[in-house]
Amino acid sequence: MDYDKYKVDIPEAQSGDWRVEKFTVSEEDAKLERIRAVFSFSNRGRGVPAGDYTRLCYNGAVVMSDTPDEIMDYRYFMNIATGNVLINGLGLGVVLKGVLFKDSVEKVIVNEISEDVIRLVVPSIKDERVTINHADAFIWKPDDLRFNAVWHDIWDNICSDNLESMKCLHRKYGHYLQKPSYQGSWCRYLIER
Secondary structure (H helix, E strand, O other), rough: OOHHHHOOOOOEEEOEEEEEEEEOOOOOHHHHHHHHHOOOOOOOOOOOOOOOEEEEEOOOOOEEEEEEEHHHHHHHHHHHOOEEEEEOOOOOOOOHHHHOOOOOOEEEEEOOHHHHHHHHHHOOOOOOOEEEEOOOOOOOOOOOOOEEEEEEOOOOOOOHHHHHHHHHHHHHHOOOOEEEEEEEEOOOOHHOO
């Protein structure tokens, strides 16, 4: 898989408590990360290869990045998305970028609760198929819109506490699916396992 094509091109900046940062993983750091990943349960056996990346931080804590392991979390959704797509949670826009590679994607609506994230990320999005809403996924109503693919990525970490809110979003947006359809949440399969 060509991970580089999914990397975002967002300049370093800060808005409120949110910050976009560039970072580099050296060959030595990558080697140590691979060793740690083998013996760690907390990072699910993942390691970041050497390279240049972008991360989104909230109050100094990393919320997401465009590293290969995170891109792998979204790969299935990016591959299956078609028609009208809904994404709850903009983040760095990695998922959005991935679905926009597909000509079969006609329209994408993204709901993001943070105005600061919108300020940081939206200027880099230049595709007429995209509509960005400053909205809460639990409250927003799509009215008469129907979607072929829905993705929920509003959580900062992988935790079993997220499962109830995932189920709630799946119930809510399940009513707005049209065939062919798919609905998923970031790392839900890991939490359920």
